[in-house]
Amino acid sequence: MxxxxxxxxxxxxxxxxxxxxxxxxxxxxxxxxxxxxxxxxxxxxxxxxxxxxxxxxxxxxxxxxxxxxxxxxxxxxxxxxxxxxxxxxxxxxxxxxxxxxxxxxxxxxxxxxxxxxxxxxxxxxxxFKPLNNSQVIDYAKKAITAKGGQISPGALSLLITRTGNDLWRLDNEITKLVAASAGKAIDNALVIDMVKGEVEDNIFALTDALGSKNSSAALQLLEEQFAAGLSAEYILAMFQRQFKIMLQIKTIQAAERLSEAQIASKLKLHPFVVKKSLSQSSRFTLAELQNGLEQLLKLDYLNKQGRADIKSELYVIVASLR
Missing domain, CATH: 3.40.50.300 (P-loop containing nucleotide triphosphate hydrolases)
Known part of the structure; x- marks a missing residue:
């Protein structure tokens, strides 16, 4: 044969x-x-x-x-x-x-x-041709179930956005996520914390541009993320996470002077994330971070109510944070 x-x-x-x-x-x-x-x-x-x-x-x-x-x-x-x-x-x-x-x-x-x-x-x-996006999603669902895990629809979308159709990486990330979830459903927070993607560097660059009051560069970077095929929901989730981290760091630094390692331990974040976010948070006032996060959370709420166009609103938010 x-x-x-x-x-x-x-x-x-x-x-x-x-x-x-x-x-x-x-x-x-x-x-x-x-x-x-x-x-x-x-x-x-x-x-x-x-x-x-x-x-x-x-x-x-x-x-x-x-x-x-x-x-x-x-x-x-x-x-x-x-x-x-x-x-x-x-x-x-x-x-x-x-x-x-x-x-x-x-x-x-x-x-x-x-x-x-x-x-x-x-x-x-x-x-064996490369799977399209819907086929990758179907594969991921079956793989997660086969490994004894569960995942929310939003977390699944985030996971696929970060791994693309690289099934070698996707399978490895699924194994890690199922183990870390400890019998609970995998959610957005777990995916964001454990699965790193190129977009994370772009979000850092975007917030750097905002902190430098360079709205034109920030708008260009945002446009590049959409052109690369990232969903507005995913970009919003990453923005929320980054502003939340910066606000937490800014709040801690206002109350007590801690080292990067101490902040990483306190917030349970990777030291690299703390190092980048610490630098970025210095570009914003506490009030700016609070206002920025508030706008992002409000947009997330309105979107879930079907009352907002995330993509358009993200452009407005980026342009206004100057």
């Missing part, structure tokens, strides 16, 4: 490969002695011939996994491999699995193109 797993989504492709390996080992060889993995980028015709055609002393069936063969620079390896595949295609003794990234037929050589065309005609072919 010949399998072709290919496509840009390496996470789901690897999941499928692991599933095939586990099924083979459970049914044929629990020790994995008949499971062979070949590095396709560096292999040659001799290694392919030896490992595909050789028998096993322990089992009649074998699984041969060939990784990234279409990245091989050899002029001759593909012709010999195609002949080997044609010979073993109908045999039950070997399962040959090709695990490949995204393949552009126009960018591979003639012999490689022939092999790819032949593989595509086999019964077991699966392409």
């Amino acid at each position: 010949i399998f072709l797993l290919h496509g840009a989504d390496s996470f789901r492709r690897r999941q499928k490969l692991n599933e095939l390996k586990e099924r083979f080992m459970a049914a044929v060889d629990t020790l994995g002695q008949s499971l062979i993995v070949i590095d396709g980028k560096t292999t040659d015709a001799r290694e392919l011939q030896d490992k595909i055609s050789a028998g096993s002393l322990f089992t009649k069936k074998r699984m041969i996994v060939i990784e990234d063969i279409f990245l091989n620079k050899s002029e001759t390896v593909f012709t010999g491999l195609l002949k080997l595949c044609e010979k073993h295609a109908g045999a039950e003794d070997n399962a040959i699995i090709f695990n490949e990234g995204e393949i552009a037929p126009t960018k591979i050589k003639a012999d490689a193109k022939k092999l790819f065309a032949w593989l595509q005609k086999q019964p077991f072919v699966q392409e």
